[in-house]
Structures are given as C-alpha cells and as structure tokens.
Amino acid sequence: MVASTFPPSRDAALARLVRFVPGAGRRYEAGRNTDAGPDLPGAVSRLSPFVRYRLIDETEVVAQVLAQHDFQAAEKFVQEVLWRTYWKGWLEMRPSVWAHFLEERDRQRDSFPAARALTAAETGCTGIDGFDDWARELVETGYLHNHARMWFASIWIFTLRLPWSLGADFFLRHLLDADAASNTLSWRWVAGLQTPGKTYLATEDNIARHTNGRFAPKGLAREAIALTQEPVAAAQTLPEPAPHDPGRPSLLLVTHEDMHPEAVFGGSLDIRSVLVAADPGLLWGDGAQHFVGTAAADTAIRARAHFGCPAHLIERLDAQTLIDAAAVSGARQIVTPYAPVGPVADALARLAPSLATAGITLVQKRRAWDSRFWPHAKKGFFPFKEKIPALLRESGLI
Ligand SMILES: Cc1cc2nc3c(=O)[nH]c(=O)nc-3n(C[C@H](O)[C@H](O)[C@H](O)COP(=O)(O)OP(=O)(O)OC[C@H]3O[C@@H](n4cnc5c(N)ncnc54)[C@H](O)[C@@H]3O)c2cc1C
Secondary structure (H helix, E strand, O other): OHHHHOOOOHHHHHHHHHHHHHHOOHHHHHHOOOOOOOOOOOOOOOOHHHHHOOOOOHHHHHHHHHHHOOHHHHHHHHHHHHHHHHHHHHHHOOHHHHHHHHHHHHHHHHHOOOHHHHHHHHHOOOOOOOHHHHHHHHHHHOOOOHHHHHHHHHHHHHHOOOOHHHHHHHHHHHOOOOOHHHHHHHHHHHHOOOOOOOOOOOOHHHHHHHOOOOOOOOOOOOOOOOOOOOOOOOOOOOOOOOOOOOOOOEEEEEOOOOOOHHHOOOOOOOEEEEEEEOOHHHOOOHHHHHHHHHHHHHHHHHHHHHHOOOEEEEOOOOHHHHHHHHHHHOOOEEEEEOOOOOHHHHHHHHHHHHHHHOOOEEEEEOOHHHHHHHHHOOOOHHHHHHHHHHHHHHOOOO
C-alpha cells in the first residue's frame, strides 16, 4: 500500500504535482481541512514525502502552482508549503530544541511508567473513535492528513495525558515524511510549548465536521492547558556554509536531506563521481527507510545521467567509505547539498574531522530558497507570513 500510494521517484513526484496543480487554488483552500479518509480523494496534495526528501522542491512546487493561479487564489497552499520552510529555518537557528527533544524522548522511554497505555495508543486500542483509526492508518500507510495529525497529537497529550515526546517519536517511526523540524515543532505547537500558552484542543464537533461524520469521539479533554518548560534560547545566527572551490576535483555526496542534486549543483563543478547515501541508521522507521532506499536508486540514475560520471549507492554514511571513494575518483573535495538540523547533519559533523585529516574538505551548499526564507523565521509564523509576497517577488515567482 505504501509503495503504491507514494512511489519513491522524482517522476512520480512530478506527475503528482501536475495532477494536483489545477486544484491548488480555491479548491485547496475550501477543502484542505477535510480528511475524507485514506481511500478517498481529498483536496490536499499528498506531496509531503517527496518534498521532505526533496525529490521535488519548494521552488518548483510553488512555481508550477503560481503558473496556473494568481497569488491570491493560491495563497493558502503557498503558505502551507512555507510552513515547512519556516519550521526548518526556525530549528536551524535553535538546534538545541532538537537536542532537548531527543533527551526528553530518551528519558521518557526509560522511565515512563504506563507502558500499557502507551501500547494501547500506538496500536489503536484506546477505544477512542478516530484516534484508534489514525494510529492504525499511520502504521499501515506512513501518512496522515494534517488535521488528523493535529487531532491525534491533541488527544495523545490532553486526553490520554501521554508524554508529547513519545507521541512525536511514534510519528517519527512511522511517517514517510518524518522530519526533525516539522514533526518536533508541530508537536510542540499542539502542546503549547512552541507558542507559549497557545495549545490546540481537538473537539468532537470539529472532528465530526471535518471527517464528513466518519468519527465523533466522546470523552475528549475539555481543556488543553499548555505544558511548560524552560524558555528556549534566543535564535542564533544562521550558520553560513563555507563556499566550495569550483576548480577542485569533487565527489558529490547525496543524502536523503536533498535528493535532487541536479538543482543544487549546476555544471560549474568538476564532479568526478557521485555517492548516494541511504543509511537506515539515520532514519527512524521501516517505511521511511524503504522509501529512501528506492528513491536513492532513482537519484543515482538521474545523477549519473546529469553529471556524466559514475554514481554509486552506499548504505552507511561513514568517513572511511567517503575517503575511499574520493581516492578512487581522484577527488580532493566532497560537496553535498546542505543538511539541516537532524541525524544527517550530526553524521556529517562527526565525520568531517576524519576527512580533513585525509586532506579532503567537506562543503555543504545551501539552496537559494532556504537562504532567502530561513533568516526570517526568527519569531512566529505571522511575521514570517507577512514577508512571503515580497520574498516570492525577489525569487521571481510572482
Ligand atoms: C503533529 C504534527 C506532526 C507533523 N509531522 C510532520 C513531519 O514529520 N513531516 C512533514 O513533512 N510534515 C509534518 N507535519 C505537517 C503536515 O501535517 C504535513 O506536511 C502534511 O499533512 C502533508 O500532507 P500534504 O502533502 O497532503 O499537505 P498539503 O496540504 O498538500 O501541503 C503541501 C506541502 O506543504 C507542506 N506542509 C503543509 N502543511 C504543513 C505544516 N502544517 N507544517 C509543515 N509543512 C507543511 C508539506 O511539505 C506538504 O507536502 C506535521 C503536522 C502535525 C500537526
């Protein structure tokens, strides 16, 4: 079911985008909050696993949408795409929030006493209408509608009173689009940690209305009192990646953080060979591992044709593999699309010193889209949103 719903290739992503674009205007705006169920067509795009691994990227999604709709008509959709950009930029400037989430998750895993309640929630055995269905849908399909994610997280935190970090972990282990920024910060937002004091409360009426009456859960929490924690440190300056040396023989490393290297590195680099890493140890769940493994094979074929050099798959992102591959191809520099906060960025930071010892520089290149939007994610989404039209104009998209 997962593979047929989300075939992991760039062609499949482009085909889905083409089918979706005519509905990206008023149809999306009117229908996007309705979750008709996994087997019925809805108004949303279901592009998220493709966008998550950048088999297709935000620039081309927004460009194609704005080629068919004026900005006012497609504003809601464009804003949703930019929620992802906003979360990525926000976390990039506050990496400690990710580190704290991991610590909190591990602490709760080791000490949470109500193991049975946790298992009931994860296996869809709580008796709560809708919630149990979403738990099973998530495990079976690797996808949930945005509204279902919000209801699920709210019920998890405020009705079942389970730790938010274990809910976020459950999502990470099963979502195909599992993402350090979008997932962690959305769970924090529901819990009232992201916008301090502002929580999201799931109600029976809202669920019944937006599931076309499929579900009407009884006994939900009537209030959602915000969780509390130490205040988050102020935003740090966005780290600026060092520039690459265009004249140096290079090895191109592709990770699952950006699987469309053709859009990141033009023809100006002397690329001798390509490595596409699909390291299961840097992903959380079987579904995402399978998706990325297949997408990596697709990416290697595209990279070979585009860069005109050998492209190989690797299953472990470690220093020795990279050093050996660089030696074979005569590369003195490894270039890679920028890895945002998360396991890949951590792995690159760990292996960079060994590469340096071997005389190889590791250079990350950030996309123009990210460099343009991320610096504006310092505060809440509202001030960010206000800047969207001007930034799209600067990008030449409106
Ligand atoms: C608790 C919770 C956890 C989440 N975890 C993730 C996650 O791990 N990975 C992830 O990609 N999204 C996550 N989201 C955001 C959102 O639910 C999904 O991106 C969206 O449901 C994807 O479906 P779609 O492609 O049909 O969306 P569409 O409505 O068609 O939106 C188009 C694209 O915009 C982006 N987008 C839309 N809504 C959001 C949003 N609220 N936040 C961030 N990006 C958005 C996605 O890239 C999406 O593909 C989470 C939301 C919640 C409430």
